[in-house]
Amino acid sequence: MAEISLRTRFAPSPTGMFHVGGARSALFNWALAQQRPDGVFVLRIEDTDAARNRPEWTEGIVRALAWLGIAESDSHFEGPYFQSAYQPKHREAAESLYSAGRAYYCDCTREQVQERRDNPNLGYDGFCRDRGLGPGAGRALRFRVPEGGPTVIDDQIRGRVEFENEHIEDFVIARADGSPLYVLANVVDDIEMRITQVIRGEEHLSNTPKQQLLWEALGQRPPSWAHLPVIVNEKRQKLSKRRDKVALESYQDEGYLPEAMVNYLMLLGWSPGGDREIMPFTEMVPLFRVEDVNKSSAFFDEKKLRAFNGEYIRALSEEEFVERCQPWLAAGPWFPENFDADLFARIAPLAQSRIAVLSEIITNVDFLFLDAPVEDPQSWTKAMKPGVGSEMLGSTLAAFGDPSLSWDAATLKATLEEIAASHGLKLGKAQAPVRVAVTGRTVGLPLFESLELLGRERVQERLRTALAKLDAEEGAEE
């Protein structure tokens, strides 16, 4: 028998923000689709909520997917399809369920239902089930949930999940104005798109029995279901967009590499086995099994993600690293006139071994491209201790002024060590005023290499400016 082809889907409702949880769902679906030559990943935009729907949001989804490597140009990719375009199909399905006696019209108002029930949690009471009402004004169409027995969801992650039918109300599938409800639209679309595998967040599990009943009532074999564990923060709270950093875009803006992000997201609930964690997506694809996904909640550990990203940054070639830094460098006030690509290429390896996200490149190299170092009063006060500050700057300026001094990191270091010793200071303490005078900050890339690259003249000029500022401050205090 020919194997049934595998068709997965990712069905986001556009909200203007691409959630990291959505990114994980997309990647798990994508991994499965990639496993087979004829595997398909359908992108369906669930855009029926017209009020909350803008074309740029769809573009944002497509762009975010592309950033993750889920590319429209890939042969496994199909879509995007738009739920709104399938509305006639949703209506047809509602009508066919009615004609087959699987749905009935109901004219009860919410108040009437509430009056009849002492417990509002019980939902609709089936009042119109056998009244034989036809379509008409004020009448919604309800699905006739089979009586007796449970609806069993065979979830690939959670195992067998039973829902007692007596606890599933006869839910509405089309409103009084004929417009179909989301629960129906989602199923009809999956049927139309011949979806065989649904992988989505756990929050959808409670809707699944209703959807499975709809699949069956529409004469179709339900897909394989898999509900992914929730993603939580360090306090074990479900990630929320109000409290946590959940937008994929904010990670992108900070300078997370897509390959590090993809790697990390794949581990939210799944592991390739062994203790390997850093693994490129292409190597994960053949190992991925949805049955191996964990059901307990997955901790989104930003620190770990940062560490991953640092590793990915260090694994880049020097040229690649330089290339990846460009968007951040090009956003600086020095760009393009004061940017010096050769100089950057020379300092880049020092930064590559130290930064965790690409945006950190800015504070590490801005001293090279700004006319004057950034002003950071806190660093200034910390480094320019009375006595030490002007002593060190003065002596350093004198020593660096010697034209016979060779301008290389090793000589500069030896020179500063001597000065430090002559003032009875450790090098670490002694170099702080020099660092702040030249870079504006107390922390940064190795100082002597930085001085070498900035060049004799600019270093001297900055030392002079700092010394003058310090003298003026000390003068003012007297």
Ligand code: GLU
């Ligand atoms: N549109 C739904 C969401 O964004 C997805 C529903 C599904 O995957 O079935 O949460």
